[in-house]
Amino acid sequence: MKIGYARVITQQQNLDRQLSALEAEGCDLVYHEKAGGKDMGKRPELKQAIAALNPDTAALENNVSFL
Numbered sequence: 755m756k757i758g759y760a761r762v763i764t765q766q767q768n769l770d771r772q773l774s775a776l777e778a779e780g781c782d783l784v785y786h787e788k789a790g791g792k793d794m795g796k797r798p799e800l801k802q803a804i805a806a807l808n809p810d811t812a813a814l815e816n817n818v819s820f821l
Contacts, residue, residue, distance in 0.1 A: 758784040758814045759803045779814055 758776035760769050765788050776784050783806065787799040794800060807813055 755783070755811045756781045756814055757803055757806050757811050759800060760784065760786040760815075761797070761800070762788050763790040764788065776814055781814055 756779065758779070758781035760772035760776060762769055762772075767788065769786050769788070773784060773786060785799040785803040785806075787797060789797050789799075791797075803813070
């Protein structure tokens with residue numbers, strides 16, 4: 755299983771490019787959010803994506819600097 759994560763920092767930004775790229779990579783499940791900052795407590799979708807990982811999953815993120 756492939757799990758994807760996409761994020762933009764502001765509400766005005768668009769997730770479409772990232773979501774399309776993750777879909778093209780064959781992600782079975784994609785978490786996404788519009789949230790800024792380094793505080794993971796304010797990024798519930800990232801927490802859910804991490805919780806969904808297990809040894810049989812691959813994690814994909816379009817921009818590693820966003821993790």
